[in-house]
Amino acid sequence: MSRSTPPIVRIGWLAWPLAPRLVLAVLAGAAASGAAIGLTASSAWLISRASERPPILTLMIAITGVRFFGVSRGAFRYAERLLAHDAAFRVLARLRGRVYQRLERLAPAGLAEFQSGDLLSRLVDDVDGLADLWLRVLLPYFVAGVAATVTVACIWYLAPVAGAVLAGTLLFVAFGIPFFTIAIARRGERAISGVRGEMAAATVELLAGAPEIMVAGATDARLRDLDSLDLRLAEAEARTSAGAGVGALLSGLSSGAAVWFGLIAGVAALRAGSLGGVVLAVVVLTPIAVHEAASGLVSAAQHLPGLAVMAGRVTDVLARPDPVAEPHDPQPLPPRPYGLRCRGLRARYPGAPGDALALPPVDLGAGERLLVTGPSGSGKSTLAAILVGFLAPSAGAVELVGPGGSVDIGRLTGDDLRRAVCLCEQDPHVFDTSLVENVRLARPSATNAEIAAALDAAQLTAWVSSLPLGLETLVGEHGALLSGGQRQRLSLARALLADAPIVIFDEPTEHIDEATATALTADLLAATAGRTVVMITHRPELIASASWAARVDLGAGPT
Amino acid sequence: MATAILAVAQAWLLATVITSAFQAGAGLGDAGLSTALAALAGVLSARAVIAWGQEYVARRCSASVKSSLRMRLLRSSASRSAARGPVAGSGEVAARSGEVAALATRGLDALDAYFARYLPQLVLAGIVPFTVIVCLATADLVAAGTVALTVPLIPIFMVLIGSATEHRRRRRWNALARLSGHFLDVVAGLPTLRVFGRAEAQLGRLERVTDDYRRESLATLRVAFLSAFALELAATISVALVAVGVGLRLVDGSLDLHTGLFCVILAPEAYLPLRQLGASFHASEEGLAAAAAAFAIIEEGGAAEGAGSPAAAAAAAAAAAAPVSVPDMRGAEVRVESVTVRQHGRELEAPSAASLTLRSGEVTGVAGPSGSGKSSLVDVILGLRLADAGHVVVAPAEGEPVDVAAFDPAEWHRCVSWVPQLPYCFPGSIADNVRLAAPNATDEAVDAALSSVGLGELDPRSRLGEGGSGVSSGQRRRIGVARALLRDAPILILDEPTAGLDELAEAAVLQAVQAAARTGGRAVLLIAHRPAALSIADRVVTVSSRSTGARS
Structure with a gap:
């Protein structure tokens, strides 16, 4: 036709x-x-x-x-x-x-x-x-x-x-x-x-x-x-x-x-x-x-x-074009674990006059942690979108570096890429269903014990047990019954349950008070120990305890 | 009535012309025949014109009825969304915004069929069969008797089968609304689903929900169409009976051709309005269901009061009867006294016994872990919900303290500027958005408010799209702050105004807030997490929640 x-x-x-x-x-x-x-x-x-x-x-x-x-x-x-x-x-x-x-x-x-x-x-x-x-x-x-x-x-x-x-x-x-x-x-x-x-x-x-x-x-x-x-x-x-x-x-x-x-x-x-x-x-x-x-x-x-x-x-x-084209000749995921290598990475939204992101070269070994900082508008969320394959970079490349060799993320199918890289979104969606189903979607085969462990690592156990219906509580339209912080924690629990070797956190401590944020970050890093972590935040001072293998400051954004 | 008379005239004229041409061998030139033909042309045209007028008037009525219903629906659901009392019981589904939007647009359109088709047909169905039977009786009693016996059967069938479909009809509407909500939920959550590789699996679920909808609808329709079936059967069988009866009586000579043709042409006219009524009845059912849903929301709108503490409830009841006017706010204090809010559906008090005092010229910081009830506390101060224990009073410089629940809400709200966590933005210019609470502010004042929060570089004339698209969420928060600063209210409440802002923007916002207190003399309540934000506060109150559950 x-x-x-x-x-x-x-x-x-x-x-x-x-x-x-x-x-x-x-x-x-x-x-x-x-x-x-x-x-x-x-x-x-x-x-x-x-x-x-x-x-x-x-x-x-x-x-x-x-x-x-x-x-x-x-x-x-x-x-x-x-x-x-x-x-x-x-x-x-x-x-x-x-x-x-x-x-x-x-x-x-x-x-x-x-x-x-x-x-x-x-x-x-x-x-x-x-x-x-x-x-x-x-x-x-x-x-x-x-x-x-x-x-x-x-x-x-x-x-x-x-x-x-x-x-x-x-x-x-x-x-x-x-x-x-x-x-x-x-x-x-x-x-x-x-x-x-x-x-x-x-x-x-x-x-x-x-x-x-x-x-x-x-x-x-x-x-x-x-x-x-x-x-x-x-x-x-x-x-x-x-x-x-x-x-x-x-x-x-x-x-x-x-x-x-x-x-x-x-x-x-x-x-x-x-x-x-x-x-x-x-x-x-x-x-x-x-x-x-x-x-x-x-x-x-x-x-x-x-x-x-x-x-x-x-x-x-x-009829809209795909923001990311699936590769014609996809490569299989190499064996875990993975580090990340980024070279000359730039991104531009369709119709925008300038680049939304310009990333300096990054080399991150498997199990290491990268801290990405920068003010609003410097392209932090754009970087996250590229790393999980929601957006194709306009220039440069990202590679997953494994023990058996490396692969350009553009050569992987989107689903494979997201099995390797999990994103904890800045504004995670909470579905109009029960709490447990909202966590389980990260891995449908997960047992209740695994879900409970993920919720525990995200510091949600105390809150969940205060609910009369516990895990079966319905969270309402767009998670109306959850506060901003609780939504973030729910999203963290999902990310932990998904069990990907690389985890990206896009401003996880937003909407969370300082004391909890510091403790949460520590728990978070402990729970993801051994995984490769990209932490995107504009509040690096909250995460003083962490040891970063690399830091990238996006500054005021690309010029 | 005219429709009925025209139908009879048409049948009579047609029978006359056919009979005279067939039996008398009349040609087109014959005077009698041409008179009849001319009259027939007039009758046929008149029927067409009447059909036009009927439809035209009905549609206009429908448009104005829908318009008034839509605005009442919006007014009522807006007031209901504003009052954040305890949500109704778990079984009762709170009216959701998507549902209301679907109802206010496409849902009410279903009323068109009701007004343009069902109501006029209802009137015709009352008049036409009666007229036809009377006219048939003057020609042939047997035919008239056949029609008179079968016509009443049709409404009886319709009522019998219609009442059986009533509850199924309701289920179908609910299924449609649920489906609309589910589709939107899934589409809105697509990024999250894709992150976890669940987007394709949801396709199956979507198809299942749609298929459930199909099955449910067909189960309804199978029964609903039965009434149409019974109706058509009764109508066509009796027309057939009339035709066969007339034919047999023509053979034995007890009837002439003119009468016979008249009966056969006229008999179907008795059933036509009823058949069309049946067809439009099913079309109008969804319209009636939509109207019922709209009325349910309109009526609930008034009854959205929460339980609250006895004292607050009494004050609110008194306010509803005779609101107390807000005292002179100069030098007044707002005292929050041991306010506790029980969170619906959870054994949790958040906040639990929170106390603080807002004074003119001071910034009161409110801190506390997420979920500790800071936003609920603000709702109580604003009078959007009632405290389950404790109260909020205004203590004027001179005179007795007054519970805020006793105030006329509109008058109280004139004293308060409030920046919620995610400020509302509507399609319109940035200046219009900043002017939301102070419509008469000058351009200079708007510019000043924008620059004070570090948004001086934004063009106030540039337009925002739906949901505040066109600005970042940080800019949106700052537009909310500018809006609150622009309004000259003695109390300023900010709910995490600097969340998501970088240091520079945060500093600008905090400086503006501090100035509002120091030089503007406002009483400021600032909810914040970060030390930088709380550093401008004269004192910081920590709010905490308390679990009341016996659950381990």
Whole structure:
């Protein structure tokens, strides 16, 4: 699929493996519509023929047909609905998986500008909303297409002019009306998607900052800001209402036209002798049933512009380049333990004017400790991102130096690299689950005893045993029940549990009071004795007890 | 009503034209036929115009209803997030910000279907079948009887099956909200997951959650669609019965063709609004669920008071009834007297019996290990939560001390500037953000506040993105400090304002804080870990927690 393919087509194509299920749903839907149309047509024929008072036996086929159509329509419709929803949900699961797989490659360096409120809106809403593409747009069109084609062919056979009129009005309903209504609603819909995202982001922020805003006495002012956002949203919504109404108007008119012109054509054909009187009612009444079946297409097509915008945003995420390319020819991890060798290391974020990091040469033997200091903005966290393979350096190289030889980290797969190098992040994420699960994710096979040992080394045991539920305590959204220091300790426990030969600490004593920080650092270094450690901090004086094999001061950052 | 009359007229005119052409052999030139055709054209156009008006009006109503609901929802959840009382019991899930955001945007959109489709159809479903049956009765009693017997069956089916799906419907909405929260949680934690090589494993979990959602939804839909099935079955079978009955009576001559056609064309019109009602009913269910969720949050908003100590609770209750006005703060002291806060869900008091006094012109440092309740203590002083024991009083230079819980919160907050650990930043200029608590401050004052915390090099006009993107977290903290300094409040509370700052920035912030006390005459409470920060304090109070658990 080429780059120029519209996003909505590329998203639509994702469902290809589920085509058999979708075809089944279309067939069931076409059968249901066909039954409804057949009921009208066979009733019309039955009444007309009966008025000629023939022997009752000649009506038996029509009577059976009427009854069959009457019973089968509901059953077919039920089957169609279930099949269609099942298929749509499966498509959704696929779509979510694809988006997640992409994000997994991009985070965190490739997703820097995303914020949680907007992420929520973009990914959850857009991805969920895209399920409508199949359920509410493609399926109705295919169903109506099959049912209408068969019906038009039959009417055409009976009265060509009426058939032509019906074909024309149906095509207008399927494509002409959506063209008009979409043109009217397009601007409004686009505004809705954008404003809706702003609204979601603003809501999340407002709630996160609510206490401070209240104390600042600014609650009303911030709500006024949201009020104007809300007004824009409501206005955008009101604009689409005229479009929706026009759709109903035009489809009523075209259904009426099909009946009216069908009637005239039928009467004319009857006079000309080309149409039997008995089928006149069939020719006139069937268009009502077909148009009723096709009337859903107008509202179905209304979904398209919104879906196209969503698809555009989702494919935009899918199409981002990887911040780090996996090596074509990955090398295996050499035997442990490892030291580190860095030469000429520089890094630059995409679009940034200058380098974010310039590292002097570093040689660190296995089991030695490196202290990296420097003020905010000197590239300390950038260095951490490079060492765990979240970001590719713009120049220079990092090598793992083992007893059996060394390897450039760019030649390792990301997963292998992170088995060798573990990062204790500056702002670790705490998942909305239990405490024990939050630690266990570092090594799912860990026993409870191992987890307890890791927590002990991170000085969390006393706190954990003060919790009524202990390790099973749920920590709440983004670790809401944990203080800043406790989050750091949790992250340390994870790092210890992961048991990598190289451990990087990105400002571990941030948010922790001085006495605890000093003790913690000592424990930390004791717990990681024998491992290679890179300690990044701007508070080196707290760690006086440690003996450093090397120190790097990043100074004021690269110039 | 017009819709019903037009439907009858349409059926009558169609039957007339078909009959006269088929039986009387009338051509297009005949006067009677062309009059009927002209009338039919009018009727068909009128139906289309009415359909437009109905949809248009309904959509506009829906937009304004959603707007008012959305703002009430936000107002109420904002006040609830601000009051940090004990969280509700473990079973009850606190309304989470992501959930509220989903509800305020896409969730409420589900109401569109309710207003634009369900309500108008409900009215039509009441009028149209009745009108159709009356008109059928004038033509053919048997057909009218068939329709009259089956039409009432449909609402009965709908109610029977609808009540069975009610609790399933609720479960489905919960599943959607949980899914949204789970997806966000996983995506936000992606860097952490990648560090530990768990990101791919989460894909499986994500798929499992989505699949659970599919299964749960389908279980609901299987039952929900049953009512649509019953409805369609009843409608189409009775149309078939009418057609067959009319056909047989045409054969034996008891009915003429015109009446027969009229009945067959009109009968489906009796079921059409009910069928559409059934279809839109399922579409509107999510809208109703969303509205119910919104109302639940709106109603909880008022009832977010915590338990608190009896004295504080009494003071708060009195404040709610008749708030005491804040006394003259000049020369007043703020006394924290043995304040204890029990942490929800843990057998822990943090802080435990904390006492300190804030005086104008002085910096009071607060230290203590993490988790010892320093931030909770600030919440009590701010009146954001109630102390479980002890109280915070304002002692004016002259007059009796007053419990802060008794104050009108808005009036009390005008006396306090507060810098939380991670200050709030909203999309807008840096100057707008600094002006949050002092909207009328001049540009010069904003510049001065920014330079006093060492942010003089930032352009106040440059814009911040969502979540304060565009500045580092250290700069964000300093914007919070500048904001608090800009507001001329007698009390200044700073919660670790220098965390994450380098020495230079820290020195600037501390100097500004010290100046606020010395020359500005403010009473400053400074929470800090580091000796450098605490060195500017006139005295340092150490806060500690106490475990109350019997657990070993």
